[in-house]
Amino acid sequence: MRDSHIDALVEIVGERRCLWQPNQVRAYACDGYTAESGLPRAVVFPESTDEVAQICRYLYEHEIPYLPRGAGTGLSGGATPTGGQVVINLARMNRLLAVDFANLRAIVQPGLVNLTLTRRIAHEDCYYAPDPSSQSVCTIGGNFAENAGGSHCLKYGVTTNHIVAAKVVLPDGSVIDVGAPFGDAPGYDLLGLLVGSEGTLGIATEITVRILKKPQSLRTALAYFDRVADASDTVTDIIVAGIIPAAIEMMDQLAMQAVDKSNYHVGYPNDIEAVLLIEVDGLTAGVDDVMERVVELCRKHHVREVRVAQSDGERALWWSSRKMAFGAMGRLSPDYIVQDGVIPRTRLTEVLQKIEGISRRYGLRIANVFHAGDGNLHPLVLYDSRVPGEAERAVRAGSEVLRACVDAGGSITGEHGVGIEKIGEMAYMFSEDELQVQRAVKACFDGKGIVNAGKLIPLPGRCVEVKHAREIIDDHWQILNSFPDQAEVQVRAARAEKTAAKPTTSVQG
Amino acid sequence: MVKDSSSMAPRLSDFCYPDAPEEDKYSVCVHCGFCLEVCPTYQAWGDENHSPRGRVFLIKSCAEGELPLDESVIDPVFTCLDCRACETVCPSGVQVGALVEEARGQVFHARREHGDRDPLMRLFLRGIFPRPGRLKTIRRLVRFYQKSGLRTLARSTGVMRVLPPQAREMEDVIPEIGRGPAIDVLPTVMVPKGARKATAALFTGCVMDVFFSDVNEATARVMVRNGVEVHVPREQICCGALQVHAGDRDMAREMAKKNIEVFERAGVDYIAINAAGCGAALKEYPELFHDDPAWHERAVQFSARVRDITQLLVEVGFDPPKAELPMSITYHDACHLCHAQKIRREPRSLLTSVPGVDLREMPDSDRCCGSAGIYNLTHPDMAGELLERKMDDVPEGVEAIVMGNPGCMMQIRLGVKKRNQQLRVMHTVEVLDLAYQREETP
Numbered sequence: 001m002r003d004s005h006i007d008a009l010v011e012i013v014g015e016r017r018c019l020w021q022p023n024q025v026r027a028y029a030c031d032g033y034t035a036e037s038g039l040p041r042a043v044v045f046p047e048s049t050d051e052v053a054q055i056c057r058y059l060y061e062h063e064i065p066y067l068p069r070g071a072g073t074g075l076s077g078g079a080t081p082t083g084g085q086v087v088i089n090l091a092r093m094n095r096l097l098a099v100d101f102a103n104l105r106a107i108v109q110p111g112l113v114n115l116t117l118t119r120r121i122a123h124e125d126c127y128y129a130p131d132p133s134s135q136s137v138c139t140i141g142g143n144f145a146e147n148a149g150g151s152h153c154l155k156y157g158v159t160t161n162h163i164v165a166a167k168v169v170l171p172d173g174s175v176i177d178v179g180a181p182f183g184d185a186p187g188y189d190l191l192g193l194l195v196g197s198e199g200t201l202g203i204a205t206e207i208t209v210r211i212l213k214k215p216q217s218l219r220t221a222l223a224y225f226d227r228v229a230d231a232s233d234t235v236t237d238i239i240v241a242g243i244i245p246a247a248i249e250m251m252d253q254l255a256m257q258a259v260d261k262s263n264y265h266v267g268y269p270n271d272i273e274a275v276l277l278i279e280v281d282g283l284t285a286g287v288d289d290v291m292e293r294v295v296e297l298c299r300k301h302h303v304r305e306v307r308v309a310q311s312d313g314e315r316a317l318w319w320s321s322r323k324m325a326f327g328a329m330g331r332l333s334p335d336y337i338v339q340d341g342v343i344p345r346t347r348l349t350e351v352l353q354k355i356e357g358i359s360r361r362y363g364l365r366i367a368n369v370f371h372a373g374d375g376n377l378h379p380l381v382l383y384d385s386r387v388p389g390e391a392e393r394a395v396r397a398g399s400e401v402l403r404a405c406v407d408a409g410g411s412i413t414g415e416h417g418v419g420i421e422k423i424g425e426m427a428y429m430f431s432e433d434e435l436q437v438q439r440a441v442k443a444c445f446d447g448k449g450i451v452n453a454g455k456l457i458p459l460p461g462r463c464v465e466v467k468h469a470r471e472i473i474d475d476h477w478q479i480l481n482s483f484p485d486q487a488e489v490q491v492r493a494a495r496a497e498k499t500a501a502k503p504t505t506s507v508q509g
Numbered sequence: 510m511v512k513d514s515s516s517m518a519p520r521l522s523d524f525c526y527p528d529a530p531e532e533d534k535y536s537v538c539v540h541c542g543f544c545l546e547v548c549p550t551y552q553a554w555g556d557e558n559h560s561p562r563g564r565v566f567l568i569k570s571c572a573e574g575e576l577p578l579d580e581s582v583i584d585p586v587f588t589c590l591d592c593r594a595c596e597t598v599c600p601s602g603v604q605v606g607a608l609v610e611e612a613r614g615q616v617f618h619a620r621r622e623h624g625d626r627d628p629l630m631r632l633f634l635r636g637i638f639p640r641p642g643r644l645k646t647i648r649r650l651v652r653f654y655q656k657s658g659l660r661t662l663a664r665s666t667g668v669m670r671v672l673p674p675q676a677r678e679m680e681d682v683i684p685e686i687g688r689g690p691a692i693d694v695l696p697t698v699m700v701p702k703g704a705r706k707a708t709a710a711l712f713t714g715c716v717m718d719v720f721f722s723d724v725n726e727a728t729a730r731v732m733v734r735n736g737v738e739v740h741v742p743r744e745q746i747c748c749g750a751l752q753v754h755a756g757d758r759d760m761a762r763e764m765a766k767k768n769i770e771v772f773e774r775a776g777v778d779y780i781a782i783n784a785a786g787c788g789a790a791l792k793e794y795p796e797l798f799h800d801d802p803a804w805h806e807r808a809v810q811f812s813a814r815v816r817d818i819t820q821l822l823v824e825v826g827f828d829p830p831k832a833e834l835p836m837s838i839t840y841h842d843a844c845h846l847c848h849a850q851k852i853r854r855e856p857r858s859l860l861t862s863v864p865g866v867d868l869r870e871m872p873d874s875d876r877c878c879g880s881a882g883i884y885n886l887t888h889p890d891m892a893g894e895l896l897e898r899k900m901d902d903v904p905e906g907v908e909a910i911v912m913g914n915p916g917c918m919m920q921i922r923l924g925v926k927k928r929n930q931q932l933r934v935m936h937t938v939e940v941l942d943l944a945y946q947r948e949e950t951p
Contacts, residue, residue, distance in 0.1 A: 023581030027557040034540045073542040091555030137546045262600045327541035330601025334536040
């Protein structure tokens with residue numbers, strides 16, 4: 001409804017940059033995580049730090065909940081309204097403000113697309129290293145919020161390692177500078193706190209990033225394995241051998257089928273369990289030797305075939321095939337949830353087997369596409385929201401996958417963030433005391449608790465629910481394992497309906 | 510809330526007319542957003558509503574009864590340039606173009622039902638383009654206007670100011686109209702001198718034959734030169750692409766049926782087309798006949814024989830010209846050639862086969878130039894912005910911009926004119942034809 005608040009927003013950004021009619025804001029009901037959605041109250045398109053600050057100041061003063069949004073490609077619902085928030089869309093703040101090639105720094109607005117930065121500095125042989133699969137569309141502001149990773153983060157580190165300073169609009173609209181373009185910023189690491197805070201502590205409006213010189217050379221190999229275990233062992237052995245590849249990516253057969261049906265067709269054999277995409281980079285003098293050692297290690301683990309890319313075109317195709325894999329899932333299923341668990345590399349085979357078990361028990365296909373080098377799994381739970389109950393089942397299956405990761409000594413997220421999607425699992429990972437400290441941090445920045453609320457840090461009430469569900473599952477887990485498969489499905493489904501369903505699905509009821 | 514459509518009472522779709530956007534098409538979209546950055550309207554506005562993902566989402570919401578068919582859906586569906594750049598990147602193969610066209614069909618029906626019609630639009634869609642006779646009359650009028658001095662008079666007296674600025678701009682770049690349309694001037698059958706490699710019927714098109722009949726004549730010459738027997742069926746009519754783009758799918762179906770019949774009778778191996786927009790429309794005729802199995806089958810047979818001229822020449826094998834044509838050119842990928850028909854390699858291989866031709870690639874050669882059928886008349890601001898970007902990308906020092914679509918040729922002529930540049934705007938076959946002519950006159 002158009003009310004005085006909408007008038008106030010229009011006053012700041014103008015009529016054309018404020019959408020408020022319910023039907024006009026519907027397209028903002030969710031981001032790349034589609035299992036949950038909510039309608040925003042309005043969507044505003046600021047074009048400067050000053051406008052963002054004015055918007056935040058007004059909304060905070062009037063206690064109107066709001067949240068920032070970039071390209072809306074996030075996979076955990078970080079930019080999804082839970083209902084009634086004002087969405088601050090930063091897509092129009094997409095300028096490259098300054099580049100300092102000599103000192104390897106660039107200052108960007110949050111809406112600048114990740115790959116666009118690399119393209120704009122390529123003429124000086126420079127690039128921006130973090131490369132999420134969605135890099136051709138996702139924004140650096142979004143990367144900042146989610147502490148995004150990417151294939152090459154194995155060697156180069158995730159977003160937080162590449163952001164050195166930022167101008168940030170705090171929840172109440174005040175503007176501060178954090179970090180330091182060069183050297184360390186003394187005092188508490190506020191920048192470190194803000195990167196990955198999922199838009200719950202403030203909005204970065206100018207981001208100073210580190211840019212890198214392109215490596216002199218690189219070599220890329222594609223290795224087909226009959227068995228997942230062999231591929232996993234190869235990954236472990238490469239790292240143990242002291243080789244640090246730029247990237248090691250793995251896809252399973254189901255994922256291969258999806259991309260091979262797309263515009264990014266590679267032609268994977270249909271009877272292999274896993275494919276590894278391995279890239280090494282560095283000085284021209286060394287890359288061939290390193291790649292040779294990698295190939296040898298593949299052979300040691302019974303690789304069926306291993307090929308090194310012979311041209312840029314071939315390399316580009318292999319990478320597109322990997323990076324477009326999530327989006328290609330539409331070839332197999334109308335909906336999916338992608339999980340983002342991290343595990344110690346050495347337990348890859350075991351956890352993948354567990355995931356296969358989960359897939360069987362829930363009767364849902366799960367494809368695996370992931371950053372094998374740093375143990376960052378991306379199981380894609382395929383479902384059809386039109387089939388009664390399937391969406392809930394998928395959410396539960398995904399949740400179980402995450403618990404398997406935590407149990408293996410890992411984490412519920414590597415790079416996609418917690419958002420709405422994994423908020424239930426936060427209580428599985430952290431104790432109530434630990435979460436309390438996180439809540440205290442949130443309160444320092446956002447005393448009113450209205451900025452992207454309901455994301456990242458669960459409220460106390462929820463934790464009790466989730467804890468309770470977790471205890472029940474923990475207590476009965478072992479018994480279930482002794483059941484034959486079919487019976488297990490029924491028992492688990494019945495139990496899940498009673499317990500787990502509540503905390504994991506009715507997030508924003 | 511977790512989405513579960515099954516738990517809700519089924520709602521009525523707001524697409525209540527036949528031939529609505531199909532569930533099989535929109536349910537394929539997994540909302541990954543990889544299409545956003547290639548979409549010209551999203552690039553310009555940064556608004557999800559005007560992105561491919563947003564449009565598919567809105568169409569889906571409308572189909573599921575969550576949104577009414579009002580301006581919130583209609584506006585985004587009509588700001589789409591139908592350039593199909595999103596289809597090139599989409600990993601899931603969502604047919605965004607077809608969905609948008611089907612949605613426009615619903616809007617067209619709804620508007621007609623509510624008596625809300627645009628008389629000028631109706632005149633073009635129903636009164637002129639489907640009628641070859643009237644098209645020819647217009648052609649004669651324009652020629653008379655150019656030759657008789659009326660054009661000079663109109664320009665000098667300022668009477669042109671009654672036209673909207675975008676139409677006035679276009680009037681400015683209408684090429685000199687030749688003696689007659691190719692469909693009348695060319696013989697009905699042209700037999701190659703040597704061995705006959707294939708037979709092809711030339712689809713002369715409407716805009717192409719009104720404004721660029723020279724290109725049609727060049728196309729015929731180049732085919733004959735390469736051993737193709739060329740037929741020119743006289744009863745063919747406009748392909749119906751503009752009707753499909755505007756949502757007038759009933760008219761488009763009638764036109765498609767007429768063409769299918771005409772070209773079935775021609776009994777040729779191929780149907781050759783030199784206009785990217787028409788080529789894509791002809792290849793997509795089956796999309797118009799979902800609910801009509803018999804015609805669908807005929808449309809499939811028809812489409813299977815359609816080839817862009819560059820595709821045809823590569824397929825049957827062409828003789829690289831022997832004469833030198835020293836010329837530096839750049840190539841613009843027409844959206845309906847590169848995105849809709851996936852043709853990128855063929856025109857380049859033809860052009861670079863010409864001795865002396867220096868092809869310098871422009872950045873983002875496959876970004877829309879803003880022509881997009883009649884988009885430059887309906888959305889002049891957006892079209893103008895895209896044209897500026899296109900002209901900025903033309904490499905310094907080239908003598909010609911080459912492409913394979915009449916709409917782009919008009920639009921880029923406008924760009925050249927606005928910037929006062931000494932640049933030729935040519936069709937791919939014109940370059941080839943020029944080179945062959947030089948063989949004859951050394």
